[in-house]
Amino acid sequence: MQTTTVSPQDAPPDAGPPAGARPGRRSRRATRRAVSGWAYALPTAAVVALLFLTPLVLVVWMSLHHWPLLGNPTFNAPQNYSELAQNNLLMSAVWFTLRYTVIMTVVLFAVSLGLALLVQNPRPGVGLLRTAYFLPAAVGFATASLLFLGFLSSAVGPVNPILQHLGLISAPVDWISGSPGGALGSIVTLVTWRFAGFNMIILLTGLQAIPVELYEAARVDGANRLQCLRRITLPLLRPTIALVLIMMITGSLLAFDQFYILTKGGPDDSTTSVVMVIVREAFVRFDLGSAAALSVLALVVLLILNVLQLSILRRRNDS
Amino acid sequence: MSTRRTDRRPRTYRSRRAAGKLGYYTTATALAILFLFPLLWSGWASVRTSNGFGLANYRNMVHYGDGIGTYLMNSVEVTALTVAGTLTVSLLGGYAFGRFRFPGKNALFLATLAILMVPYPTILIPLYVLLGWLGLQNSLLGLAAVLVMFQLPFATFLMRNAFEAVPQEFEDSAAVDGCGTFATLSRVMIHAVRPAVVTVGLFAFLAAWNEFFAALILLNSSDKFTLPLAVVAMEGRTFGSIDYPTLQAGVVFMAIPCLMLFLVLQRSYVRGFMAGALRS
Numbered sequence: 001m002q003t004t005t006v007s008p009q010d011a012p013p014d015a016g017p018p019a020g021a022r023p024g025r026r027s028r029r030a031t032r033r034a035v036s037g038w039a040y041a042l043p044t045a046a047v048v049a050l051l052f053l054t055p056l057v058l059v060v061w062m063s064l065h066h067w068p069l070l071g072n073p074t075f076n077a078p079q080n081y082s083e084l085a086q087n088n089l090l091m092s093a094v095w096f097t098l099r100y101t102v103i104m105t106v107v108l109f110a111v112s113l114g115l116a117l118l119v120q121n122p123r124p125g126v127g128l129l130r131t132a133y134f135l136p137a138a139v140g141f142a143t144a145s146l147l148f149l150g151f152l153s154s155a156v157g158p159v160n161p162i163l164q165h166l167g168l169i170s171a172p173v174d175w176i177s178g179s180p181g182g183a184l185g186s187i188v189t190l191v192t193w194r195f196a197g198f199n200m201i202i203l204l205t206g207l208q209a210i211p212v213e214l215y216e217a218a219r220v221d222g223a224n225r226l227q228c229l230r231r232i233t234l235p236l237l238r239p240t241i242a243l244v245l246i247m248m249i250t251g252s253l254l255a256f257d258q259f260y261i262l263t264k265g266g267p268d269d270s271t272t273s274v275v276m277v278i279v280r281e282a283f284v285r286f287d288l289g290s291a292a293a294l295s296v297l298a299l300v301v302l303l304i305l306n307v308l309q310l311s312i313l314r315r316r317n318d319s
Numbered sequence: 320m321s322t323r324r325t326d327r328r329p330r331t332y333r334s335r336r337a338a339g340k341l342g343y344y345t346t347a348t349a350l351a352i353l354f355l356f357p358l359l360w361s362g363w364a365s366v367r368t369s370n371g372f373g374l375a376n377y378r379n380m381v382h383y384g385d386g387i388g389t390y391l392m393n394s395v396e397v398t399a400l401t402v403a404g405t406l407t408v409s410l411l412g413g414y415a416f417g418r419f420r421f422p423g424k425n426a427l428f429l430a431t432l433a434i435l436m437v438p439y440p441t442i443l444i445p446l447y448v449l450l451g452w453l454g455l456q457n458s459l460l461g462l463a464a465v466l467v468m469f470q471l472p473f474a475t476f477l478m479r480n481a482f483e484a485v486p487q488e489f490e491d492s493a494a495v496d497g498c499g500t501f502a503t504l505s506r507v508m509i510h511a512v513r514p515a516v517v518t519v520g521l522f523a524f525l526a527a528w529n530e531f532f533a534a535l536i537l538l539n540s541s542d543k544f545t546l547p548l549a550v551v552a553m554e555g556r557t558f559g560s561i562d563y564p565t566l567q568a569g570v571v572f573m574a575i576p577c578l579m580l581f582l583v584l585q586r587s588y589v590r591g592f593m594a595g596a597l598r599s
Binding site for chain 2: 030033034035036037038039040041042043044045047048050051052053054055056058059062067115118119123125128129131132133135136138139140141142143146147148149150151153155156158193196197198201202205250253254256257260261275278279282283288291292295296298299302303306
């Protein structure tokens with residue numbers, strides 16, 4: 001279902017001139033079209049070359065230099081890289097980011113799939129339910145993080161009073177900065193709230209591509225709901241599942257906003273992510289070279305991961 | 320469910336179905352309330368003051384720092400530049416990729432899509448240096464240029480597909496009417512790709528309006544701050560005692576344009592996510 005719309009369904013749009021035109025005219029016209037094509041693609045080429053390819057080369061170049069925020073860079077390779085190995089905060093950030101990625105992906109995926117299955121079938125009111133689950137995704141992520149700063153706070157947030165009223169806690173809890181576990185839980189709650197509806201929509205499009213006849217046939221054969229889910233839905237949904245998992249994993253590995261805004265990496269650096277360390281190297285320790293070296297490593301790791309995931313995705317798509 | 324019509328105990332079956340329906344709607348509605356609750360709470364908290372309800376928190380927010388007007392104008396400027404830039408570049412690029420054949424076309428298209436493969440936090444440090452060389456450090460134009468670049472793979476992909484789907488007859492009849500390629504684009508094609516234009520514009524708007532990380536790195540004086548940066552700075556103003564009500568007023572202020580756009584352009588939203596999902 002993912003590949004059909006990508007490939008052009010119509011006749012090739014840049015088909016040549018009508019048959020019968022003389023070859024000379026044909027090639028002259030083709031040349032003119034090629035020049036026009038390049039002219040229209042020029043802004044894209046300029047942006048890609050200047051703002052994407054140049055920084056890609058520059059980040060490698062910077063990583064080989066002592067590059068202070070102010071002052072002249074000097075060549076010092078491979079010191080930036082070797083120093084990263086001794087960076088204790090980085091080591092704990094890598095460990096935390098990996099743990100966070102596993103927890104976040106599992107929770108977010110379970111909730112997103114649950115919501116998608118819940119609103120899969122058309123029934124009265126299902127449109128309203130979808131909208132309700134999706135609405136948090138319409139709010140900016142930084143805005144959502146700020147919202148949760150108040151929502152989960154022990155000062156004005158409604159969470160503590162409600163839990164106390166229900167008798168689940170006896171005294172107000174400082175969820176965000178009270179303990180490492182509470183901080184992580186706050187972040188996981190925030191991200192799930194903000195992104196579950198978004199992933200639900202993508203899973204829904206995958207669910208809707210599954211032919212209804214399959215379910216009908218299964219029901220005739222006496223299959224119950226759980227069997228339908230295991231034997232039909234999950235196998236056929238695999239490409240979409242792989243896709244949302246890729247987006248969740250990459251997103252979690254690069255997480256920054258939620259930590260910077262909600263927990264500030266605390267308490268005691270327990271929620272400091274890898275990207276937070278990059279920013280700290282650059283703008284707190286004023287060492288752009290070291291930040292660049294860390295960026296290069298993150299880039300390489302994520303590229304490998306992306307290629308791996310894409311090849312898995314493609315294989316599943318083909319089979 | 321039609322296959323169950325042979326059920327011998329239609330009554331029990333019907334009541335079981337009713338119970339299932341009740342269970343479904345109870346669960347689904349409880350979840351909906353859970354998802355809507357933080358949004359509703361934020362709106363409520365933003366109008367709650369020490370003596371009841373009122374707009375005092377909004378008044379505090381308006382007078383925060385350099386005045387919310389400055390930050391609002393910065394956000395509007397970055398957003399307008401990003402939307403205009405993304406639309407211009409992707410419209411022309413999509414036309415080129417969708418309807419022309421030229422050497423290097425596939426390589427350039429792949430290079431554009433490759434932006435997605437490179438996690439953007441890893442190239443913000445060199446972009447910071449690069450914008451400094453270009454004299455665009457701490458400038459809204461520089462931030463907008465970077466945001467255009469981040470939007471480009473999605474926008475170009477969507478535009479190219481839209482242009483490819485336009486029947487050849489449109490182009491042919493425009494050529495018969497004496498239109499050059501640009502007149503064909505501006506008079507004929509642009510109407511055919513309007514849904515893609517709306518989707519690209521919507522996503523560029525949301526990205527620019529809500530961007531936090533790139534703005535944090537690339538803008539460093541508070542008079543250049545966009546709304547998210549200003550509201551986050553509001554948080555840290557007096558350490559240890561965050562002015563939560565004012566903060567929630569800021570949250571509502573930033574969220575309202577996004578929520579309104581969502582309600583008006585729901586269809587474009589879904590189209591955008593589908594395209595986003597298709598890109599891999």
